[in-house]
Amino acid sequence: MSTLRPGKSDSELLETTDVPTLLRYGLRGNGPHRTALFGDGAVTAAITLDRQGALPRSVSFLAKVVRSGGTRYAADLDEPLPGEAAQTIRAWLTGAAGVAPDVAGDDAVACWLEAVAAVMELRHEAGTAAASTW
Known part of the structure; x- marks a missing residue:
């Protein structure tokens, strides 16, 4: 039996979700931190990057760069x-590179970026990129 939790608004996610912390702990292995990184963390990152003018295809391309060149390289x-999203994503990638220094870590970062891009795309398709409840 599962219970649905009430959704969170964009504002609530932005106020309560610390993406750098989720990257630090979520990339280290499976479990609740990884789930939070790919859940609320990906949605919060998508909202943040969208508000900074990033496009889903740019984030998806960055995932390919991470996968081929590594997190530190990216x-x-x-x-x-x-644009404005460069500073934000650079800070996130720099933090991630410290805890994901190998190929498996780079792959996890790339998968997370792909998840962020997918959420961005879904929000755009649904017309909820400006404001919504998740």
């Missing part, structure tokens, strides 16, 4: 994402 790019 963090060191001059502009890992266009």
Whole structure:
């Protein structure tokens, strides 16, 4: 038997979800921290990046860069994402590189970025990119 939890608004997620902390603990292994990273963490990251003007396809492309070059390589790019989102994603990638220093870690970061891009795309398709409850 499962119980549904009430949804959280964009504002609630942004106020209560610390993406850098979720990356730090969620990339270290499976379990509740990984679930939170790929759940509320991915949605919060999608909201944040969307509000900063990033496009889902840019985040998806960045996932490919991480998968092929590594998290540290992507963090060191001059502009890992266009515009305002570059600073945010660079900080997230820099933190992630410290706890995901190998190929398996890079793959986990890439998978998370793909999840973020998918959430962004879903929000755009549903017309809820501006404000919603998840």
